[in-house]
Amino acid sequence: MKISAIITLKQDVLDPQGKVIHQTLDGMGFKDVKEVRQGKYFEIEVEENDPSKAKKLVEDICKKLLANLVIENYKIIETQ
């Protein structure tokens, strides 16, 4: 089954990439944007078919490889 992992910077960590996107949007005329923060997204297909076991596996992958837990948070969701 497919499980998605979303990795975002913690709230207090500066996000220069997001800031640049925000400025660009402002220049393009999108004036109603308050903040943009960029994150990473992974779609991981695993052999496991039990949702909770599959999520556990992807959580393990996030902790060990994909996320830097000092500055990032992760969120695991079932891919719709």
Next chain:
Amino acid sequence: MKISAIITLKQDVLDPQGKVIHQTLDGMGFKDVKEVRQGKYFEIEVEENDPSKAKKLVEDICKKLLANLVIENYKIIETQ
């Protein structure tokens, strides 16, 4: 309100980054992974408080700036 945009490569487009992550996971002992595909994630805070209008705005932003519609798909979700 906060709206999230997830941008993924279309199914037929090669994803070398995802492939490298898959290989790395394999080397780390995660043998139950079938495929990894990487995407981009944006959390956009807009002034608009009406969910459907806010989503429409973020969709517009995806089309005009964030996504390359030739090779990428986007998905708009309300941030939980």
